[in-house]
Amino acid sequence: MTQQPTEQPTQRSPERPLTDTATAGPSAGPRRRWSALDVWTTVGPLAVFIALFVLVVSLRPAFLGGGGLAIVATQATAILLVALGQGMVLHVGSIDLSNAANALFCAIVLAQALGSFGGGAIVLVLVIGTVIGVLNGVLVAFFQVPSFALTLGTLGILQAAGLIVSDRTTVYAEDTSLLTPMFGTAMAGLATAFWIGVVLAVALWAMLRFTVPGQSLTAVGLNETGALFSGVRTRAAKISAFAISGLLASIAGIMIIAQAGSASSTGLGSDLLLPGITAAIVGGTAITGGITNPVNIVFGALTVTLIPIGAAALGMPSEAQSLVYGLVIIVAVALTISRRRVGIVK
Amino acid sequence: STTTGAGAGGTGGSQAPIANEDLVLVASVINTTNPYMASMIEGAQALGEKLGVEVQIVDSAGSSQTEISKIQAILAQGKKVALMVNTVASSDAPTIVNAVKQAGGYVVIWWNKPDSLEPWDVGNNFVAFQKYSGVESGQCTGRALAESLGGKGNVIGLAGVEDSTTSQTRVAGFEDALKAYPDIKLLEVQSANWDPQQGLSVTQSLLTKYPNQVNGIWAADDAMIIGATNAAKNAGLYNDIKFVSDGLYPPVVDMMSEPNSPIVGETFHRGFMAAAIGLYTAYLAATGEIDPATLPEEKRDSLFKLACVTPTDFQDYTKWDGDVDAWIDTLIENGPWDTEPTPLVGQGPEKLPGT
Amino acid sequence: MANPVTREPSEQSVSTGRRTRPHHRFEVRSLGEVGALAVLIIVFFAINPSTFLSIGNIRTILDQAATPLIVGVGATLVVLMGAIDLSVEGVMGAAGMAFILTTENSRGSVDLGPLSFVVGIAMGAALGVAAGLIHTRLKVPSFIVTLGFWFVGLGIATVLFGTETIPLLPDGGIKAWPNETFLGLPHSFWLAVLVIAVGWVVTRFTRLGRFTYAIGDSEEVARSNGVGVARTKLYVFAVAGACTGLAGILATLRLGAGAPTVGGGVLFLTVAAVVIGGTSLGGGRGGVLRTTLGVFMLTVLTNGLILSGVDSSIQSGVSGAVLIVAIIFAAWPHRSRLRIVK
Amino acid sequence: MTRSTSRRTAAANARPAAGSVDGAPPPALRLTRITKTFGPITAVKNLSLTVERNQVVGVIGENGAGKSTLLKILSGLHEPTSGVMEVAGRPVQFRRPQDAVAAGFGVVHQEQSLLSNLSVAENLAMNALSSTDNATRFGWYRWRQLNREAAETLARVGAAIDPRAIVGDLSFVDRQMVEIARALRVDEQTHATPLVILDEPTSVLERNETAILEREIANLKSVGSVIFVSHRLDEVRRICDRIVVMRHGEVVADRPTGDVTEDDLFKLMIGHAAKADKRSDAGRTVGAQNLVEVRGLTRRGEYRDVSFAVRPGRCLVIVGALGSGRESLARTVFGAEPFDRGEIRYRGDVVSSWSTVRATRNGMAYVPAERRTEGMVGGFSSTENITLARTGARPRFVLNRAGQKKLAREWFQRLDVRPDDIKLSLQRFSGGNQQKVVMAKWLQSDRLRVLILDHPLRGLDPGAAETVNDQIRIARDAGTAVILLADTLEEALDMGDDILVMRDGDVTARFDLSVDTPTTLDLLERMV
Ligand SMILES: Nc1ncnc2c1ncn2[C@@H]1O[C@H](COP(=O)(O)OP(=O)(O)OP(=O)(O)O)[C@@H](O)[C@H]1O
Numbered sequence A: 001m002t003q004q005p006t007e008q009p010t011q012r013s014p015e016r017p018l019t020d021t022a023t024a025g026p027s028a029g030p031r032r033r034w035s036a037l038d039v040w041t042t043v044g045p046l047a048v049f050i051a052l053f054v055l056v057v058s059l060r061p062a063f064l065g066g067g068g069l070a071i072v073a074t075q076a077t078a079i080l081l082v083a084l085g086q087g088m089v090l091h092v093g094s095i096d097l098s099n100a101a102n103a104l105f106c107a108i109v110l111a112q113a114l115g116s117f118g119g120g121a122i123v124l125v126l127v128i129g130t131v132i133g134v135l136n137g138v139l140v141a142f143f144q145v146p147s148f149a150l151t152l153g154t155l156g157i158l159q160a161a162g163l164i165v166s167d168r169t170t171v172y173a174e175d176t177s178l179l180t181p182m183f184g185t186a187m188a189g190l191a192t193a194f195w196i197g198v199v200l201a202v203a204l205w206a207m208l209r210f211t212v213p214g215q216s217l218t219a220v221g222l223n224e225t226g227a228l229f230s231g232v233r234t235r236a237a238k239i240s241a242f243a244i245s246g247l248l249a250s251i252a253g254i255m256i257i258a259q260a261g262s263a264s265s266t267g268l269g270s271d272l273l274l275p276g277i278t279a280a281i282v283g284g285t286a287i288t289g290g291i292t293n294p295v296n297i298v299f300g301a302l303t304v305t306l307i308p309i310g311a312a313a314l315g316m317p318s319e320a321q322s323l324v325y326g327l328v329i330i331v332a333v334a335l336t337i338s339r340r341r342v343g344i345v346k
Numbered sequence B: 001s002t003t004t005g006a007g008a009g010g011t012g013g014s015q016a017p018i019a020n021e022d023l024v025l026v027a028s029v030i031n032t033t034n035p036y037m038a039s040m041i042e043g044a045q046a047l048g049e050k051l052g053v054e055v056q057i058v059d060s061a062g063s064s065q066t067e068i069s070k071i072q073a074i075l076a077q078g079k080k081v082a083l084m085v086n087t088v089a090s091s092d093a094p095t096i097v098n099a100v101k102q103a104g105g106y107v108v109i110w111w112n113k114p115d116s117l118e119p120w121d122v123g124n125n126f127v128a129f130q131k132y133s134g135v136e137s138g139q140c141t142g143r144a145l146a147e148s149l150g151g152k153g154n155v156i157g158l159a160g161v162e163d164s165t166t167s168q169t170r171v172a173g174f175e176d177a178l179k180a181y182p183d184i185k186l187l188e189v190q191s192a193n194w195d196p197q198q199g200l201s202v203t204q205s206l207l208t209k210y211p212n213q214v215n216g217i218w219a220a221d222d223a224m225i226i227g228a229t230n231a232a233k234n235a236g237l238y239n240d241i242k243f244v245s246d247g248l249y250p251p252v253v254d255m256m257s258e259p260n261s262p263i264v265g266e267t268f269h270r271g272f273m274a275a276a277i278g279l280y281t282a283y284l285a286a287t288g289e290i291d292p293a294t295l296p297e298e299k300r301d302s303l304f305k306l307a308c309v310t311p312t313d314f315q316d317y318t319k320w321d322g323d324v325d326a327w328i329d330t331l332i333e334n335g336p337w338d339t340e341p342t343p344l345v346g347q348g349p350e351k352l353p354g355t
Numbered sequence C: 001m002a003n004p005v006t007r008e009p010s011e012q013s014v015s016t017g018r019r020t021r022p023h024h025r026f027e028v029r030s031l032g033e034v035g036a037l038a039v040l041i042i043v044f045f046a047i048n049p050s051t052f053l054s055i056g057n058i059r060t061i062l063d064q065a066a067t068p069l070i071v072g073v074g075a076t077l078v079v080l081m082g083a084i085d086l087s088v089e090g091v092m093g094a095a096g097m098a099f100i101l102t103t104e105n106s107r108g109s110v111d112l113g114p115l116s117f118v119v120g121i122a123m124g125a126a127l128g129v130a131a132g133l134i135h136t137r138l139k140v141p142s143f144i145v146t147l148g149f150w151f152v153g154l155g156i157a158t159v160l161f162g163t164e165t166i167p168l169l170p171d172g173g174i175k176a177w178p179n180e181t182f183l184g185l186p187h188s189f190w191l192a193v194l195v196i197a198v199g200w201v202v203t204r205f206t207r208l209g210r211f212t213y214a215i216g217d218s219e220e221v222a223r224s225n226g227v228g229v230a231r232t233k234l235y236v237f238a239v240a241g242a243c244t245g246l247a248g249i250l251a252t253l254r255l256g257a258g259a260p261t262v263g264g265g266v267l268f269l270t271v272a273a274v275v276i277g278g279t280s281l282g283g284g285r286g287g288v289l290r291t292t293l294g295v296f297m298l299t300v301l302t303n304g305l306i307l308s309g310v311d312s313s314i315q316s317g318v319s320g321a322v323l324i325v326a327i328i329f330a331a332w333p334h335r336s337r338l339r340i341v342k
Numbered sequence D: 001m002t003r004s005t006s007r008r009t010a011a012a013n014a015r016p017a018a019g020s021v022d023g024a025p026p027p028a029l030r031l032t033r034i035t036k037t038f039g040p041i042t043a044v045k046n047l048s049l050t051v052e053r054n055q056v057v058g059v060i061g062e063n064g065a066g067k068s069t070l071l072k073i074l075s076g077l078h079e080p081t082s083g084v085m086e087v088a089g090r091p092v093q094f095r096r097p098q099d100a101v102a103a104g105f106g107v108v109h110q111e112q113s114l115l116s117n118l119s120v121a122e123n124l125a126m127n128a129l130s131s132t133d134n135a136t137r138f139g140w141y142r143w144r145q146l147n148r149e150a151a152e153t154l155a156r157v158g159a160a161i162d163p164r165a166i167v168g169d170l171s172f173v174d175r176q177m178v179e180i181a182r183a184l185r186v187d188e189q190t191h192a193t194p195l196v197i198l199d200e201p202t203s204v205l206e207r208n209e210t211a212i213l214e215r216e217i218a219n220l221k222s223v224g225s226v227i228f229v230s231h232r233l234d235e236v237r238r239i240c241d242r243i244v245v246m247r248h249g250e251v252v253a254d255r256p257t258g259d260v261t262e263d264d265l266f267k268l269m270i271g272h273a274a275k276a277d278k279r280s281d282a283g284r285t286v287g288a289q290n291l292v293e294v295r296g297l298t299r300r301g302e303y304r305d306v307s308f309a310v311r312p313g314r315c316l317v318i319v320g321a322l323g324s325g326r327e328s329l330a331r332t333v334f335g336a337e338p339f340d341r342g343e344i345r346y347r348g349d350v351v352s353s354w355s356t357v358r359a360t361r362n363g364m365a366y367v368p369a370e371r372r373t374e375g376m377v378g379g380f381s382s383t384e385n386i387t388l389a390r391t392g393a394r395p396r397f398v399l400n401r402a403g404q405k406k407l408a409r410e411w412f413q414r415l416d417v418r419p420d421d422i423k424l425s426l427q428r429f430s431g432g433n434q435q436k437v438v439m440a441k442w443l444q445s446d447r448l449r450v451l452i453l454d455h456p457l458r459g460l461d462p463g464a465a466e467t468v469n470d471q472i473r474i475a476r477d478a479g480t481a482v483i484l485l486a487d488t489l490e491e492a493l494d495m496g497d498d499i500l501v502m503r504d505g506d507v508t509a510r511f512d513l514s515v516d517t518p519t520t521l522d523l524l525e526r527m528v
């Protein structure tokens, strides 16, 4: 009934010093290498974007010469800003369905106010966007309503507000000179506005990685109860995530005016919601919360923008483009989602 | 006519004429499944075939963002572009015009643009803006509805997307026409977003809101009237209500063909005509056959003729659908501004009645 | 989705003694949602005493609710597993087009008779299976897979629609069926009732339904309890696709014409109805009957606003505000500092 | 119960081998050189083990020794990396949990594995659903029958639980009883000889439940075999026929119970002898002022009119059976649950709008019983967990990563956390090591004033328990006030300075251990 081999270690085991874990037993060894998975989690979104871009360019070389990347960057700017905000809300495990409507509402207000208030209008819009975000956050945190349903409601209200403020027509900003440098100037061939988005992404990344509030956001996303029992201000964390989402939405609204000089309820920026969420997820954000890399959202936004542009540049039949869009998005996400919590994918 | 002012090389003609093989005709439509949009695509392709120039279709999928991105992507392909775009929202126009101008292409905009953006302020690259008068459409069908009711009764209206100028002008024309009929009461105008499904459910709700009161239904276009007529059929009221709308889509032609059809008024214009006229105008500018700078303003901000269709003469218009190619031939022969049944009739921007 | 999870773990997980609450016979546990629906009905009845509760309007509401109710049954099953199905609009378009092109229509493509219903439902189920396979095999979140399938479905519908004229159903016959009445109520509603009944029986009495709840509570624990998680998920996505396909057929019948966008607006309506009904997006809690309540709240709201003559441009705002008030109202009794709602 | 018809491979394999060699029946289970690795971690290494029929085998070992991993392999949750598994002489491969059930294996996992949104009856039937159980045949639920069968099963373990109750509404202990009932039920559900596998089933149980379990194990022995894991060495010795000791994934000893003493076992597991009990008050600083004072505190449905006070350097132990309300009371003091009447004073001042955030900032700490869901953030590394608590009045804005790592390393060493990888996410650690990290999270703070501990030793091996207890003493001696909800009465008498006894929400007795010397029996009398 007893086995031979098992008795052997008994002789020496009790004498083995307690700290001797490196030689035997379930020890990972204190210094772990980066696994291939970790590397892919970090560079996946970039790699997917580059692969798609190279594919388009190799089939249609003129796309590169014609400033294809610049076009993609310009068109990705608003999506990127909305996606960054969405990423922060997803990071705490919630969702903000109203942030795209918030962006458009801000754009409409800005178009109305820019002529009379100039720079003041921009500040006004930043405040409005943030306040809307804070309101969302407060309702979610204090009334304990699911963010999905709540922000769906806010979305409806903001849409109606946009129609009322714009008087159901297109509002043309009287003087956009303040904003022309956004898309009028470029760095490394890409519009300044896009670089602003990149800088914000890096700032958010640094916030999440190196600061105490950032750590709180992550803790709330990973395990809100655990965070609460560690004295983390979980409500404040949620409210700040929604506030950031609102702030970034208002910046997206500003970029819409910078790009189009006008705004209307059905015009530019009226359909940022799904691309924004998609960009965040293609950028490796986990919808379950706690895993977000804002820098990768930049590549997520570029990828989401590139797919329809690339399809058009390749001259794909228009009836098939929607099919292609759907499939490529699925493949891109299959390649980039965090596999850290594989097994429970919902 | 001005059609053959070949190589006039006027003052604004900053660019050399472009050869057919360096050119690509691009038609940008809001979606590919609305029958009107499908007709636009058909017209663009037929014209391209006739002219021997490559055609690309941009499907905006209802999104300004997609529209602008895809147009820019095509501009980035390298070839020179002659573009006809049915803008998703009027605010897209400046961005598209600027992009085309930068790429040295030529653009004609259909249906939507801001009133303040005039082609002659931009230059030759923004060749023209074209549309059918919305006010006229609304007046025409409004009058037909009121007449069919004998100047007495209750009507409801279905508008398109809230902030669409096309819908707004048509509604304004409709309301204006009703002023002449004091005994016609406009119960309500609701938006159904150009969507047949929403046309159905909004009509359904309004019919129950005003039980046995609705005598007539006006819709800003035929997609919504398809929903409205079905709602009436479902409610068993189809033959008790009069319908009018804009576009004379083939399904509506079929309904009008039935004996005692309750469809009492329509307007006729076609997507393929709009697309071909717009694209051909851009093509002429690109190839240097016309010099936009020398054109009169009515040819650069244009209103085309829209036919008021009655239950007695609607058959006259079905002939155009039968042979698109033959119509394209007459277009090339007569030029964009003089082709039946939609010659140029006036200059924009369109004024709302009473203003 | 976005994992907006509603869970109440900690209150219950503590050893707070042997105070086992009595079991709940009825699925509609808290009457918050019922109350909210009642309030809506009373308010609209007060504003429109002559029309709102007229038999005609009741028929209208029931008819308009039919499509989202049918979609809602499938959507509830998916959400109960903690997943989400965003593909409904595309799948409805694809199924509706597949149906109309195989039944008697003005294009005269083919006429398979009653088989065309099978074709439409099969189209929906097939898209559901495909989405389910990608979700379970490649472990792509359902949010993204189904978002992708929204576009795939639309793409299929668009290709089927082609460039020919719009296919129409001939008057009478099957087209008239949804609006004919049985016991005074429209057939479309009875169809929805049938689907809801089947959905309810499935969730209460069958292994598939109970496994759905199990997966929603915890996929890991469900697996260790012997639940075939991947297989169950696949079945649920297939069932959801079939429901959506049926809804696409019904919408096509009501419209009398084939249109790729026949499902327009149904997604937000059903997802909102599922959530408002009280089914948690985190999974495991809620049920088909709750979604039915949610659908009626939203349908009554839309209908009531139109009847009350609210300007169409602010309708979305009013429904948004009502939605917020309703969910706060429903969530109020459950507030507790330790309750996690996402 | 019905005949089983469509068993899967494993079940087919599980039938006794035709004609045993020498007439003696083959062992119920034989493992040969089983190895299980997780990436770089080897959790079970070359393990060979035999379980005879009608035998109860105890498996002990320190936290992380690989016990749970072994049991997960036996229950079909993990496939071994290599090695052979034989059931009744036939080689088997469990690919899914159902395979294990079909082979007659009933399991209680260390982590509770019930579905909290389903009813008790359903949970009891869950793992048998793949079979043709009458109550759920063809995937159709016959609730009445399901409920009746569940009631029978529950009666067997003496649990008065409504089969229709939703599991999430049950107390922790009731849920554990459901788990045990489900594992024991395996002999009704299958026709293979049952092998019941229990992974620390008693760590959350009180005396009488443990007694019932012991009785059931004795009954089972006559029909099948049992593998029993526990950190309570006395219990293991009482229940088991044979004891297997694991260390670092290997079997280091396999002895008949009669051959070993508790001290031997301790030594085999931990590598050194148990330290003598040291209840000494030398060097202890006891404050004069009450740090936390509770007056007339009432929370409806939980506890009534509770008053007590703790001073710095003193330990208050609250004892009570199930439903005494002590857990809720502890959470109220930490600001996690509200109260209806009465007041809490902290350093003399009545607290208003008390919350976990304010409590933490004021130097309060709380170690919850539900480690995984409440005590830690599993996705974070140990370093992040240790530095997560916002104990400072005004925390810094920028994380001091180098400082955090230093702190984590220091505490890893101090508490002997293994594996020694401060970057590994905490959910990968074994329960005992997780608990050490949770303790470190609070102990590292130099502002620590009040330490509230809810069953801090739950699931810890004797060595780890000793480490944690030492740390509690060190903190107390340094002037921290401790409020402890102990696992056992012995622990209460060992650690406490004051003891508060609660029953059904009321305080039934108080003892000051410097004056009174109550026995465990005295306490028990007032608890039940
Ligand atoms: N899924 C996993 N992935 C990585 N490592 C794991 C996994 N499961 C267990 N381990 C590691 O394997 C080792 C053995 O863990 P196991 O849970 O079997 O220990 P145990 O003996 O049950 O401890 P305890 O007494 O604390 O329950 C530990 O080092 C643990 O960290």
Ligand SMILES: Nc1ncnc2c1ncn2[C@@H]1O[C@H](COP(=O)(O)OP(=O)(O)OP(=O)(O)O)[C@@H](O)[C@H]1O
Residues within 6 Å of the ligand: C025, C204, D118, D119, D120, D121, D122, D143, D144, D147, D163, D164, D165
């Ligand atoms: N354990 C359970 N979990 C969830 N639902 C249950 C459970 N038991 C019963 N139900 C639900 O309760 C309903 C009635 O069940 P059951 O057949 O036990 O009723 P019954 O026999 O009529 O009750 P009673 O014995 O009280 O007359 C079923 O619809 C079932 O959905």
Ligand SMILES: [Mg+2]
Residues within 6 Å of the ligand: D067, D068, D069, D110, D199, D430, D431
């Ligand atoms: Mg263990």
Ligand SMILES: [Mg+2]
Residues within 6 Å of the ligand: D144
């Ligand atoms: Mg009964």
